[in-house]
Amino acid sequence: MQKFICSCPGKVLLAGGYAILNPNNHGVSIAINARFRTEKLKLQENNQIIFRSEQFSQEIKYSLNQIAKSENIYFDAIYQIIFQNQLATDSWLIETKPDSAFYSQNQKNKITKLGLGSSAGLIVSSLGQFINDNEKLYQLALQANLIAQENKGSGFDISTAIYGSQLFSKNEVIPLDGLDKNYQILLIDLKQGQSTIKGINTIQKCLSENQKYYKYFLETSEKCVMELCYLLKEKKLVRDQFLKLNQEYRSLLRELSQLANYDIEPKISTEIIDFSIAQPSVLWGICPGAGGYDAIALLCKDVTEKEIKSINEFLLTKGYENAVHMFYIDHGIQRDIINI
Ligand SMILES: Nc1ncnc2c1ncn2[C@@H]1O[C@H](COP(=O)(O)OP(=O)(O)OP(=O)(O)O)[C@@H](O)[C@H]1O
Ligand SMILES: C[C@@](O)(CCOP(=O)(O)O)CC(=O)O
Incomplete structure (x- = not known):
């Protein structure tokens, strides 16, 4: 039996916030080694995709025949893209395994985000289990992100999760390869x-x-x-x-x-x-x-x-x-x- 693992980095936007909502503006986004992982395992049952998140104590089952709404709008959006594009024929369990660095616990013991892009990591590492071509993944992950986020956001977090550190704009992505390791x-x-x-x-x-x-x-x-x-x-x-x-x-x-x-x-x-x-x-x-x-x-x-x-x-x-x-x-x- 095989387990499929897809992981992507968290992001930090060093400059360009808000301006990058305008397609002609750029931002500097750095990919960091807090990684969001999903694991995909084949299921024996027919016609279903199950998402399991221990961090959010959720297990959500979708039938391959229809889209559905659950308590997690991000899983719903990911599944909607899988369904509309017929990305899955077999049945799969997708389990989230993010580095704990994506979250912290506040005084009331509530899980809070650090702003490293856990939702982008969730979208990209889940859809990345079904799509090997990164350009196609980018387009469909952007769609899922917009479905979940009331059509808001530049998508720089999605882009960084796929392509790593970059000079980002909605119009072009210029990788920042070879940055100093120090x-x-x-x-x-x-x-x-x-x-x-x-x-x-x-x-x-x-x-x-x-x-x-x-x-x-x-x-x-x-x-x-x-x-x-x-x-x-x-x-x-x-x-x-x-x-x-x-x-x-x-x-x-x-x-x-x-x-x-x-x-x-x-x-x-x-x-x-x-x-x-x-x-x-x-x-x-x-x-x-x-x-x-x-x-x-x-x-x-x-x-x-x-x-x-x-x-x-x-x-x-x-x-x-x-x-x-x-x-x-x-x-x-x-x-x-x-x-x-
Ligand atoms: N491990 C996970 N399991 C299930 N859902 C998750 C998980 N991690 C994140 N999510 C979903 O993503 C939402 C957090 O997304 P949000 O955009 O608020 O934060 P972020 O992406 O970490 O930070 P930012 O948007 O500031 O970059 C959670 O409320 C949840 O719906
Ligand atoms: C304000 C903004 O330009 C950058 C910061 O976004 P975030 O809170 O790190 O997801 C939003 C976006 O580009 O999607």
Whole structure:
């Protein structure tokens, strides 16, 4: 008997948030080694696909003859795509096996997301079990994502789950291959998580009501993204330039945040990033998600234990215990088969 494993990386958007909802704008998205895996096993029963998620205590059964609604809108959307495109003829069990890094537990013991793209990982690693061609997978995974997310989102998380680190836009995906292996991403878990859809709705309403500012925002974001991309690929370390650019880009986001009266980089995150960026190996600090309460991301080169300890000690004074998690840059989708 064979077990099919499909895995894909989590993502961190270093720059380009909100702007990438516009097809002509780019964002820098880094694939990290928190991997979302699904395992696919053949079932003896006829005509069914079963999704099992231990993390969400769910087991959802779909009949191969019809689409259906369940408590998990993402499974429903994935199954809808499988059904409409007749991707499955046999019966299969699909089990989710994400790295625990995708989630954390808040004070009320509720599972919260870190903003690493668990839903994109779920979609891509599930549909990737049925589709080998990555271009076709991209198109169908985007459709599933839009079904589940009220037609909202640029799809950069789906794209990163498939193609790895990249300069993303809705119009083109330019892989960022060969990035320095000594880059690390530190994530700081604020244990809240924030709704992407709410962020998109609020910010887009504000931008559409301020057309002149909208144009300025898109232009400035694009300039920062392109400069960041250039610095990332630069062989010699240009820390001063990273820091200067980071200030400029964060100011832009804070300005937008104020205009829309929506927390993109909340005050607590500003304090945390300002402290962290003073550590010698830290090059870039950002609230990467739609809102500031997803995990804060720091791009570092050759970060030391001492620096991590120092950031953790600072976080403790703000009430966050052991909040720093370290990741490396990782590759895109991977499919494996194991004989069992
Ligand atoms: N292991 C899992 N099993 C079942 N459903 C999951 C699993 N992981 C994620 N999901 C689905 O994805 C939803 C989380 O998606 P959401 O877009 O809010 O977070 P994210 O993708 O991790 O972060 P972000 O959108 O900020 O990148 C969950 O509510 C659940 O429906
Ligand atoms: C705000 C946005 O531009 C980027 C952040 O998204 P997320 O919260 O990391 O899924 C949304 C998107 O591009 O889909």
